Each structure stands twice: as structure tokens, then as C-alpha cells.
Amino acid sequence: MLAKAAKHALSRPTSLLLRVPLRVFTRGQWDPRLVSRSATTSAIQPASVDDMNLIAFFDYPQPPQNVTNPTGIFGHRSLTTPAAFIALADSTLRRAQLLTARILRARESRDELFKVVKNLDRLSDMLCGVIDLAELLRNAHPDPAWVQSADEVYEKMCEFMNVLNTNVGLYEVLVSVLSDQEIVKSLCPEAYQTALIFWRDFEKSGIHLTPAQRERFVSLSTEILVLGRQFLNETAAPRPPARIKFSELQSVKDLGMGARLRLQAQVTKRELLVYPGSLQAQMIMRSAPDEEARKKVYMAANSSTSxxxxxxxxxxxxxxxxxxxxxxxxxxxxxxxxxxxxxxxxxxxxxxxxxxxxxxxxxxxxxxxxxxxxxxxxxxxxxxxxxxxxxxxxxxEPPAPPVPLPPLTLGTVFMALSRLFRALYGISLRLAEPAPGEAWHVDVRKLEVVDEEHGVLGWIYADLFARSGKPAGAAHYTVRCSRRTDDDDEEGDLMFADERDRTAVQLSRDFEVERQSRLPGQPLIFQLPVVVLLCEFMRPTVASGPTVLDWHEVLTLFHEMGHAMHSMIGRTEYHNVSGTRCATDFVELPSILMEHFLNSSSVLSLFQRDLEGEFCHTARPHEDPxxxxxxxxxxxxxxxxxxxxxxxxxxxxxxxxxxxxxxxxxxxxxxxxxxxxxxxxxxxxxxYGATYYSYLFDRAIASRVWSKLFSEAPLNRDMGERLKQEVLRFGGGRDPWVMVGTLVDSADLTVGDTKAMAEVGRWRIEDEISMYGRH
The missing domain is CATH 1.10.1370.10 (Neurolysin, domain 3)
Known part of the structure; x- marks a missing residue:
């Protein structure tokens, strides 16, 4: 992300209710004879109208909108101004207080005890819906007034979340529920998993401690947050320069920058100051035959102050x-x-x-x-x-495609993604024109994710072009998760509320209702997920034409879209286990697996507008020696x-x-x-404290899944459905060991013990294309 994803989540409190979502680096001439045509490729039709629309949608500049009557951010009627966002937060806090009071009274009614897990999940979703929106806006919105309001909302909501983290009453109610066998038996597996998540997070928050110990817990948590921010600032701080002599640069191979450095040293008659991480430092490490110059740069780059x-x-x-x-x-x-x-x-x-x-x-x-x-x-x-x-x-060496490809425009890549998802899952990407004021910047594109049976699954807002003030890197933000809403019983929250409370919470209730959909042919109503992809690609212009992606940027987009599809397909009844809200050492599996598809000749064929002609020679992965x-x-x-x-x-x-x-x-x-x-x-x-192994772990699993399911026929619908039905649809609502073991036909793995961990370690990592540090 998915290292940017963790950075966005760092300032959040550790919370039983706030489940952290995932959000995280050669072009040649096209020769169709170099690409093999698998048997499954013929199932992909030539470019459809939707495919061609995707190309135009992303490849050409969008005209500026004349916003006279704005709809509001993400189409929410109330979110038209920064002040309205603060009003929404206040309404949500009052509504959360009423729901918290209801949960605390649950032991007074057996019927209410049966609703505790559902109501805790609703409370979590209620708060996260505003916090996650604030997290996005304070990082992506170009208007300082919106950023300021988002900061204020974020701090206000997290402060309330910290109070809930140490609410002994909520914990005791949950313990009562988990101790009642009749209630436990009534919970579906997903609901029971959600209850366990709340219980474990309460325990992690020191809920069982004495008041003095809880105070110490809060103090240590604050200290860790402060030290962590300080540590991150210091990791990015410039290191002292290396002092390089003119004689140490005489044999540098680089005729451009190397020649300029030699000339600078010769003219000034002084040692050159070369700062670690600079282009000059990179050039010296790659091109300076004199070992002493490289050693000096290395020592400077790896120094630390006390x-x-x-x-x-x-x-x-x-x-x-x-x-x-x-x-x-x-x-x-x-x-x-x-x-x-x-x-x-x-x-x-x-x-x-x-x-x-x-x-x-x-x-x-x-x-x-x-x-x-x-x-x-x-x-x-x-x-x-x-x-x-x-x-x-x-x-x-920079990542390169396994065969020479034509220049790949952003629109062409989205066309290939839509074709791939249609082949694997029966899911397509379709244009959705945002209303005036719905997006925070004119560059933002909106996509509907459409299932061939169930219709719209959710929306992806793609903010893909670099601009001043926007965070660097790529990230996937979960702004709204899937959750079943038809059985919410919101009136029960307001049983003891007066008319002023009912008026105060209406804004928050409207905020949630605007993104719900009934399943075709069923009475169930679900909140549909909304995700945002942030990248920093070059913007298309009339003068320079469409955005053309380097291969590492194509890899990045496939990786982040793996997270997005996990969010879309993971349509669960409970917010806390929806999509990417799953174990840290499992969440990268779908996104890393997406990178493997780019080593397949049949998938590379999807970048062509027309799939005619015979191809030969199998695509081979890019080998880094x-x-x-x-x-x-x-x-x-x-x-x-x-x-x-x-x-x-x-x-x-x-x-x-x-x-x-x-x-x-x-x-x-x-x-x-x-x-x-x-x-x-x-x-x-x-x-990623204590979980840095996760990316290696998921790389190993992704390699095995690719080998067993997709390597022979990457566009096989049966295998795509198997991945969707055994893994993606569960989000975090099923034991990941059971999901992986079932997927790769290994009953031994489903136990998830020491032997299972060692077994995954013995799987050779084969994803030649992976880029270290993309989380």
C-alpha cells in the first residue's frame, strides 16, 4: 500500500471500534508475435463501448466544472462546506453517545443482549465513516479550509474513540454476551468473529487493569504515539554529506552527472559534499569505480546521531x-x-x-x-x-514487462483491469460522472464497480495525478465499508432521546442512508463500499497527450486495484470484517496476487483494443539477477x-x-x-512494529496461489470464482488459514500452527515483479 498506507494510519488511537483500513514503486515497440494466446483469451471480446469509454475517460483532460450548486463531497447533500463537515461530526458524536448508552443498558433486556454485537459494529461504523472521511480529506483536499476542518473533525472523533476504548461498562456487556451460550449459538460465524475482534481489542487496550494501571496505559500509548512521530520525522531527516575528492571521481562511468561533478570539484578545488539519497549519491554508488567514493557515501547514508x-x-x-x-x-x-x-x-x-x-x-x-x-x-x-x-x-534495474509493449496509457491500463475482472469475477468497471462538488478536485475520476448478477457493488474514486501538497506515493483509502443495514433498528437508539436529540442526529442518519442498496430479489439492504485510490502519475494535457505509465506504475495500479476489489467483493454484514479489514499478515495477499497477472501473456493481451491475430512465444518474467x-x-x-x-x-x-x-x-x-x-x-x-514479516509472508502465499490456480490459465473464470468465493467475499470474517488452506487444497494449513507457518516459509517466493516496501 497500501509504505504510505501505514503512515496514514499512525496518528489514530489503538481502538476496539476503529479497525484500520488499508490504504501504502521501458517501454518498447509492440510486437504481437511475442505474446502467446492462451485458450482462455478467446473468451475476452474486442473492446466494448465501456472499454473505449474508460480509455477516453482517463486519457484526456476533463473540462473544469462550473460549480454553482454543489452536491457535496461523495454526493452527501450536507457536505458542501468545511463548516458542514464539523456539523456532521457533532451530529455523529451525539448519535454515538445515544447508541453507547443503549448498549450499556443492554443487560436490562434479554432482547437487547442479542443485539449487542450488531450495535457495537454499528457504533464502530458510525464513527469510522466520519474518521476515515476526515483522514482522506486532510491528506487529499487542496483547500486549506477543508484540511483544517478535517483535522478538527479527526481529533474530535478520535478523542471520543479513546474514551470508548477504556469504557469498562461496554466491555462488561460484551463479556456477558460471550458468556451466554444461547446468544453465542445465535451468532453467525461472521458475527462471532466480529464479537471476538471487539473482545480482543478491549483486552489490548488494558480494559481489565486497575484505574491507576489504565492511566499508565493511556500515558504509555500517548508516549508511543509522540515518539513514533518523532522517529518518523528523524528517518526522513537529511544525513550529513560525504566528502568526495576529485581524484575519487576521475573514473566515473556516468558521462552526464559524473562529468559535472568532476568539473565542479576541479573548478572549486574543494571536496564535493554529496548528500545521501541525492541523485549524485545514487550515481556514485552505481558508477564510481573507486571503492573509496562509494564507501564514503555508504557510511554517510548509514550514520545516526546518538x-x-x-x-x-x-x-x-x-x-x-x-x-x-x-x-x-x-x-x-x-x-x-x-x-x-x-x-x-x-x-x-x-x-x-x-x-x-x-x-x-x-x-x-x-x-x-x-x-x-x-x-x-x-x-x-x-x-x-x-x-x-x-x-x-x-x-x-527498473521493473520491465516480460515482453516489449507499446506505450501504455492510463486509460488502456484501466481497460485491461476491467477486462481482467470481468473474466475472473464477472465484474466490470464503468464510468460514473461525478456531480458538481462531489469530488474534491477536478482530476478525480469516479468508477462504478458492477457485478453481472448483483449490479453496482460500490464506487472507486481515482485521484491519480500529482499536484502540489498531495501526499507522495500510492494509497488505498476505505472511506465506507460494506455493512448490512436493513436490521439496524435505529429507533431503538432514540428510545430515551428528546426531540432536540432526534433533530441533532438526523444529519448523521442521512449521511449513512445515501449509500445503501437492496440486493436484487432479496429483502437485505447493504451499505455499499466507497474507496479512494491516490497516486501521483503525470496529468494528461492537450499539448502532451495521455498519461503514459512506466511499468512500475502499472504494477502499482494493479496492486492498489487488488485492494480495491477486495473492498468491493468483501460484502459482509458487519463493518469490522468488511473487505480489507482483516489480519495485517493477510491483507496484502489479493494485491500481491494482482501483480502476478502481469507476468501472463494472456493478461498482457488485454491491453490491446482488438484481440485478433495469432501470437507466439510465452511471456517470461523480468529477471533481476x-x-x-x-x-x-x-x-x-x-x-x-x-x-x-x-x-x-x-x-x-x-x-x-x-x-x-x-x-x-x-x-x-x-x-x-x-x-x-x-x-x-x-x-x-x-x-509495522512486529509485523514487518507480513509482506514476505503474503508474497509466499500469493506465489503458491498463483502457481496452483492461475499460472496455466490466468483468465479461467472457475478459478476466479474460487478465489472470490473462498477468500475475497469473506473479508476478515473467516479464519484466513482456513481460506488459504482451502484455496490451495492443503488441509494441514487450516490448523494455522507452527508447522503451517514453517510450511509457508518453505514455499519459494517466485514473484519476480514485486517491489520491496510497497504496502
Missing amino acids: HQIETLERLLRARGELARLVGKESYAHMALADKMAKSPENVQHFLDALMDQTRLYARRALRNLSMRKQAHLKTSPFPIIQPWDRDYYCPP CRSIDTHTQILLAMLDQIYHSSAVLHAGFDSTAALETLSSDRGLIPYIPGTSWQTQFGHLFG
């Missing part, structure tokens, strides 16, 4: 203390209890097995680099590859994340740099360099 190290270690200690306060051995034990892994011990089994699978390939790659270094420096056989050698002897080295490095980082969130951080004298050095010496392939402390740049330690 203050930066102290900030990280204070954060880790505070997390360890918080875990001990709620009776857990470590923060990892606390964080993993409700994940697929269940425990840090199981994570280690997975990482050990994965490292065993990866080490041989990584060693072979390093040996090849060593041979290149030997030939370059005329040394004795197999010199040691140092950290600053990696990019010089194996320069990183050093990919296994990078995978090995990612495994080491996941292991470091586990160490940093173990009980070791509470020991006197814990040293994060020493822990990094020990791990590198014991399990690494490239030597650790004394004097470096890269850990202060490991920003994912905050957003």
Missing part, C-alpha cells in the same frame, strides 16, 4: 512496557495474538524456513558479484562483497523487527546497534560495517 538512536530505543522500550502492563511477555506477543502468525515464535519459524529457501540463491548471486569484482580489481579469487559494492557490480540478495535482506529486516519488539528491549543496556550487528554477523551474507546504524532509517518499525 539522539536518533535514543528516540528509537525509547520507542521500543515504551512498547515493551505497554505489553508487560497488559500481561504479555513482549510487544510482539501482544501485536501478533490476532494475526495469522499468532506468536513471535511462529514468525521465527516462517522466517527461518524462508531464509533456508533463499540463502542458496543469494549466495550464488553474491558469488557472481564477487567474480565481477575480481575481474574489475584483478584480485585473488572471490573478494568479499562489501555493502557499497552491491549497486556497482549489480546496478538496480540480484533479487535473491534483496529478498535475503528483507528477511533479515523482518528478523530485526522481531528482535526489536522482543522482551530484550527491556533488559538493562539494550543496544539496538549491537543487536543489528549481531544479527548481521550471525545470519547476514554481506558484512556489517562498524560505525553504521541503519536502524534509525527503518521507518516501518513504527507502522
